[in-house]
Amino acid sequence: MESMLNNNEKREIKKKIEIKVLPPGPRAKEIVELDSKYLMTSTKSLPVVASRAEGCFVEDVDGNTFLDFAAGISVLNMGHVHPKITSAVESQLRKLWHFAGTDFYYREQVDAAKALGEITPGKFEKKVFFTNSGTESNEASIKVAKAHTKRQQFVGFIGGFHGRSQGALAFTASRPVHHKGFFPHMVGVEHVPFPNPYRNPFGIDGYENPDELVNRVIDYIEKWTFKTYVPPENVAGFLVEPIQGEGGYIVPPMNFFKELKKLADQYDQLIIMDEVQTGFGRTGKFFASEHFGIAPDIMSLAKAIASGIPMGATIARSDLDFPEPGLHSNTYGGNVLASVACVATINAMKEENAVKNSETQGKHLNKRLHELQEEFDFIGDVRGLGLMQAVDFVKDTKTREPATKLRDRIEYTSFENGLILLSTGLSAIRLIPPLNVTEGEIDQGIEALRKGIKAAL
Numbered sequence: 001m002e003s004m005l006n007n008n009e010k011r012e013i014k015k016k017i018e019i020k021v022l023p024p025g026p027r028a029k030e031i032v033e034l035d036s037k038y039l040m041t042s043t044k045s046l047p048v049v050a051s052r053a054e055g056c057f058v059e060d061v062d063g064n065t066f067l068d069f070a071a072g073i074s075v076l077n078m079g080h081v082h083p084k085i086t087s088a089v090e091s092q093l094r095k096l097w098h099f100a101g102t103d104f105y106y107r108e109q110v111d112a113a114k115a116l117g118e119i120t121p122g123k124f125e126k127k128v129f130f131t132n133s134g135t136e137s138n139e140a141s142i143k144v145a146k147a148h149t150k151r152q153q154f155v156g157f158i159g160g161f162h163g164r165s166q167g168a169l170a171f172t173a174s175r176p177v178h179h180k181g182f183f184p185h186m187v188g189v190e191h192v193p194f195p196n197p198y199r200n201p202f203g204i205d206g207y208e209n210p211d212e213l214v215n216r217v218i219d220y221i222e223k224w225t226f227k228t229y230v231p232p233e234n235v236a237g238f239l240v241e242p243i244q245g246e247g248g249y250i251v252p253p254m255n256f257f258k259e260l261k262k263l264a265d266q267y268d269q270l271i272i273m274d275e276v277q278t279g280f281g282r283t284g285k286f287f288a289s290e291h292f293g294i295a296p297d298i299m300s301l302a303k304a305i306a307s308g309i310p311m312g313a314t315i316a317r318s319d320l321d322f323p324e325p326g327l328h329s330n331t332y333g334g335n336v337l338a339s340v341a342c343v344a345t346i347n348a349m350k351e352e353n354a355v356k357n358s359e360t361q362g363k364h365l366n367k368r369l370h371e372l373q374e375e376f377d378f379i380g381d382v383r384g385l386g387l388m389q390a391v392d393f394v395k396d397t398k399t400r401e402p403a404t405k406l407r408d409r410i411e412y413t414s415f416e417n418g419l420i421l422l423s424t425g426l427s428a429i430r431l432i433p434p435l436n437v438t439e440g441e442i443d444q445g446i447e448a449l450r451k452g453i454k455a456a457l
């Protein structure tokens with residue numbers, strides 16, 4: 001392998017932002033054009049064209065070095081090309097790639113399932129179904145819940161995002177464009193408000209009155225949804241993100257999930273927690289559910305689970321296992337390389353105290369973002385847990401009217417200043433660096449964001 005690397009590939013990637021040519025440079029432009037010719041229209045948001053990456057830094061095809069605060073949408077929690085995860089996958093590549101874990105056996109898949117059972121919340125026995133993405137994990141979670149409860153209805157939350165296949169899309173409620181021309185989806189999904197402290201349909205300031213907000217949402221479900229049109233005994237469960245990701249990095253009040261669980265328990269309904277974006281240390285705990293003191297019955301996982309080798313998982317209480325073979329399966333789930341990457345990711349996270357670093361650096365990032373909020377009066381809100389942070393841009397801090405266009409401009413001008421960011425929700429930008437980011441790298445990111453903000457005005 002070593003001998004195959006040419007000098008360019010051996011060269012270390014710089015550990016600081018360096019913009020040599022205003023991005024997108026000529027080579028990047030060429031690839032962006034080819035992309036639009038050969039690939040279907042999807043969701044591309046920035047013309048950054050990567051060629052190599054290491055840790056928190058990405059080199060583009062024109063030789064620019066960017067600081068990556070998008071981390072492949074919270075996939076690269078241990079950073080790009082982590083040496084230990086790379087060498088685990090490299091050595092597996094020479095032994096066995098794929099063996100159809102649907103029908104046959106191999107140790108690596110069992111090891112990955114065991115490792116996931118150990119780090120996920122809940123001291124009960126668990127079982128795993130491996131998938132290839134977050135969407136597919138939610139599909140499996142829905143089927144596990146249906147098969148166990150023999151019930152067909154579910155409750156989802158406005159602002160939630162769970163994927164784009166027709167089952168997962170039935171729960172997704174973060175942007176109308178996701179649904180345009182695609183109705184009807186899976187029937188039996190009712191949406192209720194999420195306790196968004198910053199903007200909610202009740203007009204409650206949830207930072208000042210968190211209990212009132214939680215009570216209103218629980219009342220809404222119990223006194224309106226369940227009393228007027230959704231028979232609670234027909235509801236299999238709730239599919240919910242602990243912190244809404246695509247909906248804008250919305251952290252609900254800390255007692256919300258305990259109250260939701262109390263309600264669900266009254267009717268033997270399950271809590272399915274979608275930790276696709278919040279999982280694997282992102283929020284300063286291994287899983288965000290831990291912040292809220294609940295152990296979900298079923299969890300949907302993906303993204304950071306295998307550091308970028310495509311993988312997802314549904315993990316549930318063992319007693320929720322499918323009652324007979326053949327009810328659910330797939331070809332690639334728990335693929336050998338993905339399973340090895342999953343175990344190597346978890347080991348690296350533990351060895352390098354990545355979860356603790358997410359908590360520590362998350363506090364630093366939050367503090368630095370609050371400084372920007374003092375400086376710029378159009379930053380209405382800074383929110384998040386651990387290294388899952390967001391800034392929300394508003395036209396007026398009193399009305400909290402979203403400043404979507406300004407947000408979009410800042411995302412772009414920050415990119416021109418060497419910082420890769422992703423927007424979320426109506427008017428927020430998320431900051432999700434790899435969990436092993438250093439304080440110095442966060443400070444570099446804040447400087448680039450400050451330059452980006454000033455350039456956007």
Ligand SMILES: Cc1ncc(COP(=O)(O)O)c(C=O)c1O
Pocket residue numbers: 073132133134135136138161162163164241245246274275276277278302303
């Ligand atoms: C919370 C959540 N669930 C599900 C998904 C879908 O995951 P995937 O894109 O891997 O299918 C996402 C993707 O952003 C997500 O954030």
